[in-house]
Amino acid sequence: MRPILTLVAVSCVTFLSAQITIGPADMPSAGDTVRYWNTSAIGIDPAPTEAGYVWDMGMLTPDVEAADTCISVNSTPFLYQFFFNNMILYPNWAANYAVRGQEFNFQMLTLTDVFDYFKKDATGFRNVGFGANVNGVPTSVRRMPVDHIHHFPMNYDNMDTSYSEFTVAVPTLFSFTQQQTRFNHVDGWGTLYLPADTFEVLRVRSVLQRSDSVYIEQFGQGFAFDEPETIEYKWIAVGMDEPVLQINSTGGQATTARFFYDPNDIILSVPTTQEVAFSAQPNPAQQSVSFSIPVITSGVLEFRDATGRLVGSMRIPSGSTTVRQDVSGFADGTYVATLISSSGSRSTRMIIQH
Known part of the structure; x- marks a missing residue:
């Protein structure tokens, strides 16, 4: 199960x-x-x-x-x-x-x-x-x-x-x-x-x-x-x-x-233009990062550093397609951004370089 x-x-x-x-x-x-x-x-x-x-x-x-x-x-x-x-x-x-x-x-x-x-x-x-x-x-x-x-x-x-x-x-x-x-x-x-x-x-x-x-x-x-x-x-x-x-x-x-893996989980084909992937731009970033959000009801966006420590989070309202996070206070390094919703979770990497 x-x-x-x-x-x-x-x-x-x-x-x-x-x-x-x-x-x-x-x-x-x-x-x-x-x-x-x-x-x-x-x-x-x-x-x-x-x-x-x-x-x-x-x-x-x-x-x-x-x-x-x-x-x-x-x-x-x-x-x-x-x-x-x-x-x-x-x-x-x-x-x-x-x-x-x-x-x-x-x-x-x-x-x-x-x-x-x-x-x-x-x-x-x-x-x-x-x-x-x-x-x-x-x-x-x-x-x-x-x-x-x-x-x-x-x-x-x-x-x-x-x-x-x-x-x-x-x-x-x-x-x-x-x-x-x-x-x-x-x-x-x-x-x-x-x-x-x-x-x-x-x-x-x-x-x-x-x-x-x-x-x-x-x-x-x-x-x-x-x-x-x-x-x-x-x-x-x-x-x-x-x-x-x-x-x-x-x-x-x-x-x-x-x-x-679940056969329904991993998609090996190229997404259609209607599909939106969870991604971060710009990457690397200095001051702020914009995230493209797939269609979800609502959720939470978490940020963790290379050691797994939670360094920030934000609530994602229902229907959001793009959100912006201020990263000016983040130290230089690689971070994992995780979008968590009732349908599961998705992760992407982002690099901070001031």
């Missing part, structure tokens, strides 16, 4: 970001489909954060469309379900749903038709294992112990550590083992602006350290190697199933991003 933004008026109009709490109801369930865009994150610094922060990610460009479809465990291949559909023998691995996973090839090992299995309850959200055709043989592979992706209830400044591992064996040939340690820190909360959506979020920074090892039975020996450290920056909103934004960083460099 998508969140609805409501404006409350008490003598004057204000808009305040509030800290949220995330629980199992905010994670996916069987039957859910989460749509998102994949794009490059090169050049983006995902690290800045704090309590009450504003992340402006409106610069993200939709690239490749994708979707995660969550299915019931019973809908996956029968032999995959061995660990994940048996509450009596394997209660810690009894999954709530499954989703298509990434296929994998390493030396003589091939994993195809992969499904990842997930379990959620009042204590947390876990990846309990996966099923795959391992060199053509249907196989159920559990994580022992399981990977605790999130602990619940999730609140600002929570920290936790989770160790997990799995082993895939090809009888008489070799086995492959991956060990993983996850370090989670809920290091921020605030407002996230995406190209077509705005969310109140918790920000989670997950550091993943993985080590892979291979044991060759024929020679009675094995070898191990560490993978590059991966950091997942995740922005999580109430009721949205998956992070509304996730940026992955490897070796200190942001590489990829995926962000939520």
Whole structure:
């Protein structure tokens, strides 16, 4: 269910970001489909954060469309379900749903038709294992112990550590083992602006350290190697199933991003002459800025500096098409102007240079 933004008026109009709490109801369930865009994150610094922060990610460009479809465990291949559909023998691995996973090839090992299995309850959200055709043989592979992706209830400044591992064996040939340690820190909360959506979020920074090892039975020996450290920056909103934004960083460099979208939100075509975009002119500005306002009933125009601090606001009367803001008292720098109304919010950047 998508969140609805409501404006409350008490003598004057204000808009305040509030800290949220995330629980199992905010994670996916069987039957859910989460749509998102994949794009490059090169050049983006995902690290800045704090309590009450504003992340402006409106610069993200939709690239490749994708979707995660969550299915019931019973809908996956029968032999995959061995660990994940048996509450009596394997209660810690009894999954709530499954989703298509990434296929994998390493030396003589091939994993195809992969499904990842997930379990959620009042204590947390876990990846309990996966099923795959391992060199053509249907196989159920559990994580022992399981990977605790999130602990619940999730609140600002929570920290936790989770160790997990799995082993895939090809009888008489070799086995492959991956060990993983996850370090989670809920290091921020605030407002996230995406190209077509705005969310109140918790920000989670997950550091993943993985080590892979291979044991060759024929020679009675094995070898191990560490993978590059991966950091997942995740922005999580109430009721949205998956992070509304996730940026992955490897070796200190942001590489990829995926962000939520509603097919009706992001318009890739050129607007017609009748449509009015929310924009600021002149830009850069010295003394005042004029804003072109789309058709709205009424709303609030907020101004925040690069740190997310609210530096000003003004009420927009119903039917307004242009408003002017005095910025002579604003310090030089980049600001985000956000138009908030009952139909949602829109943001644009403005630069002040005196």
